[in-house]
Amino acid sequence: MASKSLIQREKKRQKLEKKYHLIRRSSKKEIKKVSDLSDQLKIHGKLQSLPRNSAPTRLHRRCFMTGRSRANYRDFELSGYILREMVHACLLPGATRSSW
Structure with a gap:
């Protein structure tokens, strides 16, 4: 954070x-x-x-949850790591899971 x-x-x-x-x-x-x-x-x-x-x-642009300034997605206003966590927790409808 x-x-x-x-x-x-x-x-x-x-x-x-x-x-x-x-x-x-x-x-x-x-x-x-x-x-x-x-x-x-x-x-x-x-x-x-x-x-x-x-x-x-x-x-x-900053992640609105953590304040991280890098690796932000404009559509979600989230950093990549937080976005991935939310998708895996099924908190973002319509997003598909992936593991990398």
Whole structure:
């Protein structure tokens, strides 16, 4: 299980990303519209002044049960190991058992 601090850090990033999403999106649209290089640099400076953790590329998917950041299935939002355990315990309907 992931440490609680990592999970909290990820939640904080999600909040920041939601907070600055519209500002970031509108700034990127402005950069595309403006043809003057000096204006583009001003808008780009505004983008860079936003917090780093508000960038969507800094977000990671995590298993909602364990907080594990690797080997996650998007459909189930579970890590592979937990998914396998749940299938073997017949907790996920429609999933077939397999052993590997």
